[in-house]
Structures are given as C-alpha cells and as structure tokens.
Amino acid sequence: MPDLQSGERLRCTHCDHILVSVHAYAPRRILSIGISCLLMLVLAISFPFLSFATNGVERSVTLIDTLTVLLGQGYLILGAVISLALFVFPLVYLGSILFLVWSFHHSNVLDNARRYCVRWLLVVQPWLMVDVFLVGILVALVKVNGLADITLGLSFWAFCGYVVLLLKTVTLVDKRWLWHQVAGAAMNHAVDKGNAQSQGLIGCHFCGAVLSNDHRHCQRCGHSIYTRRPRSLSTTLALLIAALVMYIPANVFPIMQTTFLGNTEPSTIMGGVFLLWSLESYPVALVILVASVVIPLAKIASLSWLIWQCYFPSRHLTKQKVKLYRLTELVGRWSMIDVFVVAILTSMVQMGNLMAIYPGPAVLSFTSVIILTMLAAMSFDPRLLWDKDRQANDLYNKGAKRER
Incomplete structure (x- = not known):
C-alpha cells in the first residue's frame, strides 16, 4: 500500500471498497470534536431532558432517568442495554480515541496500552447507537403527542449536539490509518495478479497488515490471523x-x-x-x-x-x-x-x-x-x-x- 497524503483515499481495484481514508488534519479535528462531544454529554445529563404534562399532572425527566426508572422497576437487562448504548460504549470509544490522539505526541506511552485502546475502539464502534436513540425519541414524542403536552428541555438539544459530534468523530477515524499511527507502517509484500492466499500470504482483517501464511498472530497488532474466519x-x-x-x-x-x-x-x-x-x-x-x-x-x-x-x-x-x-x-x-x-x-x-x-x-x-x-x-x-x-x-x- 502506498503512503497516502492528507485528504487521499485508497480504493480496492477488485471490489471498489475504500481501504484507507486519510482525512485532512485528522488528529486535530478528532481531538477538538471529541472533547466537544464529551462536553455536550455532560450538558445532556445535567438538565431536564423532557417534560410531560396531562390533565394538570406534570413530570420532568432527565437523560439519566431513562436508565434509573428501568433499573428501579426491575428491568435489569433492558437497563443494561440502554446504559451500554448511551453511556458506556460511547465513553469507551471517545476515551480511547482521545488517548490515542494524545499519545501521538508522547512517545513514552506504552505501545501495549495504545494497541489495547485501538482494539477496544474497533470492537465498540459497531455498537454505538446514540443516533438510533435520537430517532427513537422522536418516534416516542409522536406517539404521546396527542395524549399530553411535551416540552423539550435544554438537555435534549445538548443531546442532539452530542449525537452529531459523535458521528463526526466516527467518520474521522479510519481503522488502517489509526494502526499506521500507532504501530507504524506494515511490511510491504509483492503480490502478483490473482489470489494472495495461493502465493503464501495472509492479510490481518484487524489492522490490514500482510504477512506470510505461517504466522498465527499479526506481528503488527498481535491479533489472531487466519486465511478465512x-x-x-x-x-x-x-x-x-x-x-x-x-x-x-x-x-x-x-x-x-x-x-x-x-x-x-x-x-x-x-x-x-x-x-x-x-x-x-x-x-x-x-x-x-x-x-x-x-x-x-x-x-x-x-x-x-x-x-x-x-x-x-x-x-x-x-x-x-x-x-x-x-x-x-x-x-x-x-x-x-x-x-x-x-x-x-x-x-x-x-x-x-x-x-x-x-x-x-x-x-x-x-x-x-x-x-x-x-x-x-x-x-x-x-x-x-x-x-x-x-x-x-x-x-x-x-x-x-x-x-x-
């Protein structure tokens, strides 16, 4: 794979899939947007989220109430799913990527710690569902709109900003670019036309490195490798x-x-x-x-x-x-x-x-x-x-x- 400049992409000529995308000023943008995202999350849990009023009875809820009410009523599994989707996985993702960006400028940081952060980040990413939760809020408001008066609190708008900033952070993080920053460039292998597997080579699906097929673990990221899952x-x-x-x-x-x-x-x-x-x-x-x-x-x-x-x-x-x-x-x-x-x-x-x-x-x-x-x-x-x-x-x- 060639060295890419800022703003360039590498696309597979076989299936047209984007292999690597190098965003312009990616570390700076990830750092600023990630910190802003954490700030929006703090604001989203600090103020009233929604207010519900019907027949003279009013109720105001915060974002944390979404979790505490379910746990208080004994819905432990559902509460765990909500807490993972809204708080745990996003915080793990943001904490990992911010630590990695910070470590780019501090060479004394342990390489193993950075590798584990990348692993956690890539495992958690498919389970980030804050944007789905936001759509769920809108659907819920439509369902109860005819039964009560709904007022959107300050935290609702902060949560919208939190969702947008988190999605933007995810789009700036490219898996192979990140491994290149953390573990350096992978060793290049000459691959003739045809199947690389038949030429005694194997690709790590986790970081994209190419190795000889006698390896059982990737020399770059330490992940188990196999020709096929x-x-x-x-x-x-x-x-x-x-x-x-x-x-x-x-x-x-x-x-x-x-x-x-x-x-x-x-x-x-x-x-x-x-x-x-x-x-x-x-x-x-x-x-x-x-x-x-x-x-x-x-x-x-x-x-x-x-x-x-x-x-x-x-x-x-x-x-x-x-x-x-x-x-x-x-x-x-x-x-x-x-x-x-x-x-x-x-x-x-x-x-x-x-x-x-x-x-x-x-x-x-x-x-x-x-x-x-x-x-x-x-x-x-x-x-x-x-x-x-x-x-x-x-x-x-x-x-x-x-x-x-």
Missing part, C-alpha cells in the same frame, strides 16, 4: 436460526403495556404500527415498520442467501453480493428504534393509575433478535464469496474449453 458459515447459520426463533415471541407477545385510568392495554410491534397509521402519522409508522419488521427479516433472508451462495454459487456478480452484505451489516442496528421507544416512554410516562407505560415481555426477545443478527453479520466472512466465485469461474472456463 474459522467456522464462519456454521456460526452465522446458528445465530440466524436463534434470531428466527426469537423473532416469533418478539411479534406474538406485547412489546409495551399502557395503563390509562386504571385499564391496561398491551401493544405488539404491528399494533403500534397500526396505531400510528390510524393517527395519520404515516412517516413514523413506516419508520417503525421498516426498522422493526422489514430490516430483521431482510437481514435473516439476505445472510441466509449469502450462506447458500457460498455452497451453491450462482452466476450473479460477486461484487453485488458483497455490497448486499455490507448493506446488511450497516442497517442492522436501526432495528433498536422500537426498544429505545419503549425505554423512553417507560421513563417519561409514570403517573400511577392515571397513565403509565411499562415494557412488555417481547422487549427482550426483540432485543435478542437484533443482537443475534448483528453478531451473525459480523461472523460471516465475505471472502468466502470470492473463493466460490473463483471456483465457479474455473469450472466454467474448463467446461468452455472442453466444448471447444
């Missing part, structure tokens, strides 16, 4: 089956229970979609339908089809299959919208028998569906598609020669 297809298939099993109770049982004037009414995922549609909130109803129904089923179907293609490849372009995989991996976390909506409404609407909202038994089932499908996408190795593509082309070429 071990038991990729069987692990992905097992996770998809588990997700499909959990998808049944997630849609059969109520995901939310609403108490109004002493009467409790359960609501399923599709029931919430129909309710929003009857209230003429068509865009929000479509968002819930796509995020909570279409995306989980589409992920299960697309990953199952990709597994099938690894065994029985068709003549479809492999590049399109890989793009389908990347899209599947990208959109999976947006299914968490419904889970966040339930958590927000539970913390906001707690007024005794007058009006109260509680999570239903389907919340944990649906959360497990999302986590299982995300893990399934992570365990799938798209390089297997290229292997089958080469095998299919070899068989096709042999058959064409025989016909001649």
